[in-house]
Amino acid sequence: MATAAVMAAIPSSSPADAAEVVAVAVAVPSLPQRQQPVFVEGRGAKLRDHAYSRKQKSLGLLCSNFVALYNRDDVESIGLDDAARRLGVERRRIYDIVNVLESVGILVRKAKNRYSWIGFGGVPMALRELKERALREKSGLAPLPVDEPSAAIMSDDEDEDKMGEADGDTESEKLSQPVDNPSDNKPGAPRCRLKSDHRKEKSLGLLTQNFVKLFLTMEVDTISLDEAAKLLLGEGHAENSMRTKVRRLYDIANVLSSLNFIDKIQQADSRKPAFRWLGSAGKPKTENGVTIAVPPPGKTMSNKRAFGTELTNIDINRSRLDSTIPKKAKLTQSGGDILKNCKVSVQKQLGQGSKGGFVYGPFHPSGARKQDLDNGNKGHTDSVQNWESLAASFRPQYQNQALGDLFAHYVEAWKSWYSEFAQGSSMMQQHFVMPVINQFL
DNA sequence: ACCTCCCGCCAATGT
DNA sequence: ACATTGGCGGGAGGT
Incomplete structure (x- = not known):
């Protein structure tokens, strides 16, 4: 029975797909050699020319390719099917990638089968x-x-x-146990949104x-x-x-x-x-x-990471930007587009001056060119670079009128977006969203 | 022999 | 009813 899975593992992709993968890899400006898609020689010989290597199928590599493929100015919404096809993997794997990318803010789900590329910013x-x-x-x-x-x-x-678990196995629960979420139990909890969020x-x-x-x-x-x-x-x-x-x-x-x-x-x-x-x-x-x-x-080594520790150095005054928050707007079509457009414009703007001068900061996408530090005016961006400074470095660029305009929309979109899940505690958006955005304006 | 972790079955969700 | 999502864990590749 299970053998079917094993068998299927090898073929997996048609020659055509493989070719596409290669094409993508090649097309990508500069994929650091560390995760070259095509072939991983893995210093240990033993891999026959045709050898199947799981390394070529790793999520990490897939992610690199994914980023390399979409981390550019002209990307608009990303279709899961398209991504799967172009990357030569099954749809299931795309979900894996997309889910983690989304959880760190690089992507946003826009609709079924549809994601928007936000980027490292x-x-x-x-x-x-x-x-x-x-x-x-x-x-x-x-x-x-x-x-x-x-x-x-x-x-x-x-x-x-599922703590307890007393006695032997009994994996009884599994899909039973309504369990709801134990978390979110503050006094007078407004609403238990369990809804079997179990999954x-x-x-x-x-x-x-x-x-x-x-x-x-x-x-x-x-x-x-x-x-x-x-x-x-x-x-x-x-x-x-x-x-x-x-x-x-x-x-x-x-x-x-x-x-x-x-x-x-x-x-x-x-x-x-x-x-x-x-x-x-x-x-x-x-x-x-x-x-x-x-x-x-x-x-x-043991130096405690102080990442984002100084997130407090951002002033809390939210300038005008009246906080009407008109409607809810789930950041669907319109919202996403605005967001996207803004991002594109911004990147374009930033990029035009010094090609490759766009800094991604610490999370420099593996697929991006690595000599992006060549612009001397910034000094050595490598070690000093952190997200805060990255954000700061954005500011001067936005003096542009048109961009400022765009940003107004951008801000609006974010406001409504955040208010969505900040419902109830609007303070959150004042503490984080607003300050950050203010910085840009 | 143990560490990694890919693969795809199939249940939960969404349309 | 069909399509999307994506939890899950078997078991094979890697070391």
Whole structure:
């Protein structure tokens, strides 16, 4: 029975598809050689010319290709089918990629089968959001309701369900246990939106966010996957669910790794592999994951990552920008378009001056050119670069009238978007969204 | 032998 | 009823 799966694994893609993949890879300006799609020689010989290698199918590589394919000025909405076809993978895999990209703000779901490319510029805000939420949860403060909008970032604390598990196996529950969400139980909880969100509680997107939260709030910037799994899961370690959780974390780690959010390292002592958050020191990854030391200047192993720590240096005064928040607007068509257009314009604007001068910051997409630091005026952008400065560097560019106009819409879109899941606690948007946006205006 | 983690079945959701 | 999404874990590749 199960053999069918095994058999199917090999063929998987028709020669035509393979060709397409190659084409994409080649077409991409400069994919760092570390994850060249086509062939991974893997220094160990043993791979016959025709050999099938899972490395060629890794989520990380797929993510790199995905980014390389869509991280450009003219991308508009992304169709899942199209993506799958062009990348030569089954649809299922696209969901994996898209889910984590969305949870870190690089994409937004626009509609069924449709996503909008936000780009790396959307990351700072998403992470800030995440961190805030994480800290809030940590301090036991109200969990910020939030929900839905395709957007990511939904609350949830140490999702722990299914602790107990007493006695032997009995995996009885499974799809039973209405369980709703234990989280979100503040006094006078306005509304329990459970609705059997049970499924969502385990979504890859949520898990991704929780994983990232770990880095954003931990004192150390390194963690092994099973430590993470242990944390993310209650301590009610159900050896079984633990294994599954770790599997998922591997998936996530691989794509985050390909985005350079994190990288795999060898824990100094225990030899145990672990992942390190590359907060503000994005450096091109090397060959095959495992970083070759060369920590950027000022980077020390146990040095606590202070990413986004200074998110408070942003003034809270929200200038005019009347807060009418007209309607809800789910950031569907119109909203998304505005957003997209704005992004395109901005990038265009920024890019025109010095080609390749656009800085992605620490999370420099692996597919982007790496000599983008050549513009001397910025100085050494590498180590100093962090999202805050990235945001700051944007400001001067927006003095342009037309852009300013565009931004008004942009702001509007974000406002309504955020108000959507900030319903109830509008303070959130004042604390984060507004300040950030104000910076731009 | 253990670590990684791809693959695709099939249930939950959405239209 | 059909189409999308995507949890899940078997089990094979990698080391």
